Structures are given as C-alpha cells and as structure tokens.
Amino acid sequence: MIDLDDVDRGLLRALVLDAGLSAGELGRRFGLSQPAAWRRIKRLEDAGVIAGRRLDVDRSALGFGVTVFLGVKLATKGRVSLEDFERAVMAIPEVQVVQHVLGLFDYRLRVVARDIADFERVLRRRIMTLPGVGQVEANVLLTEERRPGPIG
Template sequence: MIDLDDTDRALLRLLAQDATRGAGAMGRALGISQPAAWRRIRRLEETGAIRGQRVAVDRAALGFGVTVFLGIKLATKGRVSLEDFERAVTAIPEVQVVQHVLGLFDYRLRVVARDLADFERVLRRRIMTLPGVGQVEANVLLSEEVRPGPLGAP
C-alpha cells in the first residue's frame, strides 16, 4: 500500500476527472510545479496506484442504449472450472465487466446492447450457452450518476 498525502489525493481526483490534462495544468491546479506534478504522477504509476488511463465512452452515442447487470449462478461448479467460464464470458464483446463475487450469485456482469431485443439475443445465444451457467438474474439500468469515490476514482 502506498502512503498518500493530501496533494496525492487531490492529484488522483484531478486525474479521475480528466487524465488528458498535462502535468503543468495539474501542477497549477494543485499549487505545485509541473516537474513536481509529473514526479508524483510517475510515482503513482510505478507503485501501481494508477493503472493506465481510460477514456469515458458514451455507450448510447455509439448505439448501445441498453445496459443490463446480470447475476450469474453457476450450476456445475465441480464440473466446469471458474477459469473456463471466465474465458468464455470475456470473449463476448457485449460483456463489458466481469466480476467474481460472493453472495447469491457467483458472477456479476455488465452487458451492453443496442436495445432489449438485441440484449435478448445476446442472453439466449451467448450467455445462457456458456459452460456451467445455471441461474441468471437481469437488472436493466434506467439511469446512472457516476460520482468520484474518496480518492477520485469512480
């Protein structure tokens, strides 16, 4: 675990908001020099506190107007390995996030689709045919508000 001071936390919040800003702009916003901001960013990268930079993609603008969260309970944990399921599910392009969780379900997936008919096709033809799939519960996303967490990451 890395020790973070208040400036590191503020820098993480700025990076989470817009990582495309240069170190000079980050430094000015934090009241530190550009080289100091750059050194802090490099240290956060080297220690693994920052794992790459991402672009926020507007799924609806790309034609994917439906997001569904699926709970998947595996029926045959003994016969089908978790690795087999994970390998198969991550090969489905509509599956954006795969989380192995504790609780009622074994996995939680975030799936995007063009519309409900497209989601039904993905569910029936791709997800329900995966190795070991037993029970499935779907929750359709109606709206979403993303707020930064305590250190800036959503």
C-alpha cells in the same frame, strides 16, 4: 503503502475526474511547476496508486442504449471449471465486465446491447449457451451516477 499529502490527494481527485489532464495543467491548479507535478504523478504511478488511465466511451453515442447487470449462478460447478466459464464469457463482445462474486450468484456481468431485443438475442444465443450456466437474473440499468472513490 505510500504517504499522501494534500497536494497528492488533490492531484488524484483531479485525475479521477479527468485522466487526460497534463502535468502542466495540474501544476497550474496546485501551484506546482510542470516538472514537479510530473514527478508527483510518476511517484504515484510507481507506487501503484495510479494503476493506469482509461478512456470513457459514451456507449449510447455508439448505439448501445441498454446496459444490463446479470447475476449468473453456475449449475454444475464441479463439472465446469470457473476458468472455462470465465474464458467463454469474456469472448462475448457485449459483456463488458465479468466479476466473480460471493453471494447468491457466482458471477455478475455488465452487458451492453443496442436495445432490449438485441439484449434478448445476446442472452439467448450467447450467454445462456455458455458452459455451466444455471440461474440468471437480469437488472436493467435506468440511470448511473459516477462518483470517484475515497482518496486517503
């Protein structure tokens, strides 16, 4: 575990909100030179605190107006390996996230579709035909609020 000071935590908060900020901009915000800000960011990356930066794409701007969370319970765990199911489900482009979970369902999927009819097509033709799929429960996303996680 790495020791973080207030400046490190401030840098992390700023990068969580906008991963594209330059070291120069971060330095100006936190009273550091560009090289000092870069060294701090590099230290956080080397320690694994910053695991990468990502680009958020507005799915609705690309025509994907529906997001559905699916709970999937495998019917025959003994006959179908978890790896086989995971490999098959990850090959479906509309499936954005695959989470192996503990609880009522074995997996939680985040699926995007153009509309409800498109989602029904993906569900019937792609997801329900996967090896070992038993029970499925769908929850349609109405709104989403993004909150950065806790930063020590």
